[in-house]
Each structure stands twice: as structure tokens, then as C-alpha cells.
Amino acid sequence: MGSLNINGRAVAVQAEPDMPLLWVLRCDLGMTGTKFGCGVGICGACTIHLDGKAGLACQTPMSSLHSQKIVTIEGVQGAEAQALKAAWIDLDVVQCGYCQSAQLMAACALLKQKPNPTDADIDAAMSNIVCRCGTYPRVRAAIHQAAAKRRPV
Ligand code: FES
Ligand code: FES
Known part of the structure; x- marks a missing residue:
């Protein structure tokens, strides 16, 4: 035990x-x-x-x-997670959904490390998560949107 x-x-x-x-x-x-x-x-x-x-x-x-x-996805919290979840909904990222817990968890870890990630940063952080539905462009766009929402104006 x-x-x-x-x-x-x-x-x-x-x-x-x-x-x-x-x-x-x-x-x-x-x-x-x-x-x-x-x-x-x-x-x-x-x-x-x-x-x-x-x-x-x-x-x-x-x-x-x-x-x-x-x-885990059941307990992930904080400003990054909130911004990502909102962007995911806004951009209708999800298709079948199977990979999406992992996509959100990886994206959240990325934004904590790099609040303003480039496309290359996103590709490096996310490329090991297979999405058979091919949501990669929407995942990338949602990460950029969440990062932009977190930037001070
Ligand atoms: S189930 Fe862990 S990497 Fe595929
Ligand atoms: S949304 Fe279907 S596998 Fe990624």
C-alpha cells in the first residue's frame, strides 16, 4: 500500500x-x-x-x-487550463475526442513553460501526441488563442 x-x-x-x-x-x-x-x-x-x-x-x-x-485531465486547473479550455470550445477543436485529454495536458504544460509559444515550440511540445482525426491545425490555433488571451493588453 x-x-x-x-x-x-x-x-x-x-x-x-x-x-x-x-x-x-x-x-x-x-x-x-x-x-x-x-x-x-x-x-x-x-x-x-x-x-x-x-x-x-x-x-x-x-x-x-x-x-x-x-x-490528470480531471484535476487540471489554473489560468492556462482555463484559457485553453475556452479556446478549445471557441475553435471547436475536438473531433472524436480520444486524444484530446492529452492534447490539453500537453498544451497546458507548454503554456506554463512558454507563455508565448511559436509554431515551432508548439510542434515540438505536441508532435508526440497522435490525433487520428487530424485536429493538429485547430490545436495549434487554440494554443495561440489561449496564449493571446493570457497576454496583458
Ligand atoms: S498509451 Fe502512453 S504513449 Fe500511448
Ligand atoms: S480528435 Fe480524434 S484522435 Fe484526436
């Missing part, structure tokens, strides 16, 4: 050391907002925040987690 810091709460969990965090989130804790795509670190669907940086839950074994702050 151990404890994880998830979305600002201490959560008791019981899992083998090599169990990926993604399984614990989805199967043990019922937090299915973080998606399972490939399970091998190539689709990005399982993107979460670990101490404020984007990370892959399928590539994060329980043994690697100690006091890190884990944030």
Missing part, C-alpha cells in the same frame, strides 16, 4: 512496483480521462503532468513515483 499525490489529494493505492501509473489511474481509481492508446510510449494519449511537466502515464512505473505531484 502506498500513497500518491493526485490532483492535490493524497490517494491510497496498492500496486506492483512495475505497474504503469496509467493502469492505476484507469483501472484502480476509475480516472478514465487519461487515455490508453499504444501502451508503449508512442501515441501520447496518456499524457499527464508530473511535477508540472508533461509525462506519459504508460511509461511511468509505480516504483518511480514518490512525492511527485500528479495532475
Whole structure:
């Protein structure tokens, strides 16, 4: 039995050391907002925040987690997340939705690091998240819109 810091709460969990965090989130804790795509670190669907940086839950074994702050799509908050969610709705970014939790989590981590990202910054931060619906242009536009809303006038 151990404890994880998830979305600002201490959560008791019981899992083998090599169990990926993604399984614990989805199967043990019922937090299915973080998606399972490939399970091998190539689709990005399982993107979460670990101490404020984007990370892959399928590539994060329980043994690697100690006091890190884990944030998932269910608990992501703050000005960047708010601006991004508003831009996502405004520009109608979502198609099937499967990759979109990950897109938002990666975009949020990017804006925290780089409040005014260039296209190249966005491509570098987002390119490992596969969207089979091809929403990439709208994702990029929404990140720019959210960044612009956050800039002082
Ligand atoms: S499910 Fe984690 S990268 Fe694909
Ligand atoms: S919106 Fe369908 S996979 Fe990205």
C-alpha cells in the first residue's frame, strides 16, 4: 500500500512496483480521462503532468513515483487550463475526442513553460501526441488563442 499525490489529494493505492501509473489511474481509481492508446510510449494519449511537466502515464512505473505531484485531465486547473479550455470550445477543436485529454495536458504544460509559444515550440511540445482525426491545425490555433488571451493588453 502506498500513497500518491493526485490532483492535490493524497490517494491510497496498492500496486506492483512495475505497474504503469496509467493502469492505476484507469483501472484502480476509475480516472478514465487519461487515455490508453499504444501502451508503449508512442501515441501520447496518456499524457499527464508530473511535477508540472508533461509525462506519459504508460511509461511511468509505480516504483518511480514518490512525492511527485500528479495532475490528470480531471484535476487540471489554473489560468492556462482555463484559457485553453475556452479556446478549445471557441475553435471547436475536438473531433472524436480520444486524444484530446492529452492534447490539453500537453498544451497546458507548454503554456506554463512558454507563455508565448511559436509554431515551432508548439510542434515540438505536441508532435508526440497522435490525433487520428487530424485536429493538429485547430490545436495549434487554440494554443495561440489561449496564449493571446493570457497576454496583458
Ligand atoms: S498509451 Fe502512453 S504513449 Fe500511448
Ligand atoms: S480528435 Fe480524434 S484522435 Fe484526436
